[in-house]
Amino acid sequence: MTNFFKAALCASMLFLAGASAKVNRTNAVLTVLEEYKDLTAFYELFKSTGGGIGIPEPAFEERFNDNNVGLDFTILAPTNEAIAKVHGLTEKLTTAVGYPLLTTLLRTHILPGKLAPHDLYNKNIVSIEGFSIHTDSKGVITTNPGLTKTDVRARTQAKLLKDKRGKLIRVPASNGVVYKIDNILDPLLTYFGEDSARNHRSLPTIKHSPSKSMKDILAADPETSRARELLYTVAPWFPRDRLDMSFSGRRTKENSKVVYLVPSNEALKSFTKVAEAPGNADATRFFLMAGFGRMDGKHIKGRAGFKLEIEGGGL
Incomplete structure (x- = not known):
């Protein structure tokens, strides 16, 4: 993975050297994350994919943050407070080894199209990563509804944040819109399922084979x-x-x-x-x-x- 990360970083740097000037990132969805003070921690995760180049790698910057592309996106953005709830997560995700998990989680928070509130409520929407996102009438978000048989019932993963008037906090962007949420989405938990806690009296028998690798x-x-x-x-x-x-x-x-x-x-x-x-x-x-x-x-x-x-x- 280290070699892959280095290769991706080199590719990003080469791309930037020749093409970054062509990118129109003014008020685009990732730029909005960067400019709003309570969304900067989420933007830092995107930026970390580019290594030390100062902006996200082309797979994010060129695909989602360029007005020239002509496509709109909706981002469900965990606030700084939401990310701080998971102690040490940022440090783990921004290592070379954690890169695949990081990119999977980031793309899960990106939905295709510029979605209005009524487009979100009581709908199953497939994220860019391919996981299904469901928001109920109260703004409660779950992932992969009904996909996996699991011992533990899928719980609320996040909620869409609202202002004092009860309206969704909606930040417009030139190529989409950003909605603030109060937790990080974890689609992997609901995709694979979760076992219930059990008081195991004994573990399965472990057979040792000293002569075999x-x-x-x-x-x-x-x-x-x-x-x-x-x-x-x-x-x-x-x-x-x-x-x-x-x-x-x-x-x-x-x-x-x-x-x-x-x-x-x-x-x-x-x-x-x-x-x-x-x-x-x-x-x-x-x-x-x-x-x-x-x-x-x-x-x-x-x-x-x-x-x-x-x-x-x-x-």
């Missing part, structure tokens, strides 16, 4: 064949460079703490052929490798600094 185990396990197929499509280097470590010899102590929580075929039912498309490869790669890390008691320190917890005990 994680790559060998993954290759022979029929219940994780979809994960294996996807890995070799979007990250062929990962099984070789990360999972082919021996658990014997001088590195036994070091490797004994390395864990890969691989998604089962059941867990990956929603990863259709679309997940293999070049445009989705970065996000798919991120989620497949999210369970790779190092054990520390009941926690696994994984990619981008996120911690995973094993419910019911450690390994």
Whole structure:
């Protein structure tokens, strides 16, 4: 991912050198985020995609913030206060490893067209990222309604903010409109579903195979064949460079703490052929490798600094 991030950054810099002067960003939707003091934290997330160039990378700046394109967009923008609720999120998302997750979340907050309030209420609208956004008559926002069977009922993810008169806070832009919301949308939670909290008395039996590498185990396990197929499509280097470590010899102590929580075929039912498309490869790669890390008691320190917890005990 670091190499990808560097490549994207270089491409952005080259593009800016020759084409940034042609961009008309005056009062465009991302410029509005930059100029409104309580939306600057959200704009900073967009800007971080461009590295140190001072504006978002072309995938955002040229697509959504150029009046010359002739397309309108609606942005559901979390306020600075909303982003501050999730402590440490900005730091994790703006790392090179967190880049695919960041871009997925940003595009989820962008809707096609210039939508009036009546266009939002009681409608399912597909975001630019492809996730479905639903807003009820009170301005309560949920994502992916009815898509996934889940133990935990989908809760309110955010609300459209209103002024003292009860009207939606609507910020017009030259190529669309911005609505303020009070939380960050998390479409991944509702897309994959959420298990209910259970008091597990015991974990499944763990079989140790000292003579086999994680790559060998993954290759022979029929219940994780979809994960294996996807890995070799979007990250062929990962099984070789990360999972082919021996658990014997001088590195036994070091490797004994390395864990890969691989998604089962059941867990990956929603990863259709679309997940293999070049445009989705970065996000798919991120989620497949999210369970790779190092054990520390009941926690696994994984990619981008996120911690995973094993419910019911450690390994």
